[in-house]
Amino acid sequence: MLSAGDVQSCLRKLETLLRAIKYPGDVDYSGLSKGDPSTFLPIVSFTLTSFSPPFAEQLVAAGLEMTGKTDLRFTDTLYKVLRDMFHYKPILTKQQFLQWGFSQRKISFICDIINLVLQRHKQLNKVKRTL
Template sequence: MLSVGDIQGCLRRLETLLRVIKYPGYVDYSGLSKGEPSAFLPLVSFALTSFSPPLAEQLMADGLELTGKTDLRFTDTLYKVLRDVFHYKPILTKQQFLQWGFSQRKISFICDIINLVLQKHNQLKKETSISNVGEVTLLFKSFPKSKMSYQRYRGKSK
């Protein structure tokens, strides 16, 4: 846990993670440092819906739609995702997350979410590449091997 009052350190950590996920939008550092909910919601929304298409597809398949919702409904679904998909218990309640204040905890919370998204993204990418390798292997195994053509290639004929 970070020391109490180290908001600048938390913001630097968040900034690093936002660079990792290539966050394209404006970051309201003033709002983040005051704990303004409207400064946090776009960051979470991008991490869960835009950064990782495989994760977004998995959430949609699980019936956890995050786009086109009010802040309250988005937060409700966010907490379901954290509980059901990531098995993560947030350090803030939904009410605390949607009110002003708790800036250091909110920044730490957002950093945790981004780290969870990165881990899940890498896991899903790995699973996809393994399944793709399996499909290629199956394609090669589906062609019958001709003993005759192999023997001709090796210079042996019957």
């Protein structure tokens, strides 16, 4: 069993990343620390669809639409994006991500997603500036 301190340190990392992407929504830290999937999905959705317009365009160009989907379909597409675009193997299965619990792993997973998108965003902006 993981200690509460581990979850708290992961939440602090997540909070820093949310500031970096200027996440506009309210964050339910209680829900995050309990592993409530409904608290994670809006953060992932914002990261993939709103934070970086160049990255969102890249998703659409690849045929990976992220908006207007059920939680299950969104998660399926999320895992496809992580596999195909980032060559990233998630630490949680889709089923684990969509159920309660696994809070520390989910928070680490969300941090990884934000970091991957931040890196891609910087690459895309660098390419855009050199054109």
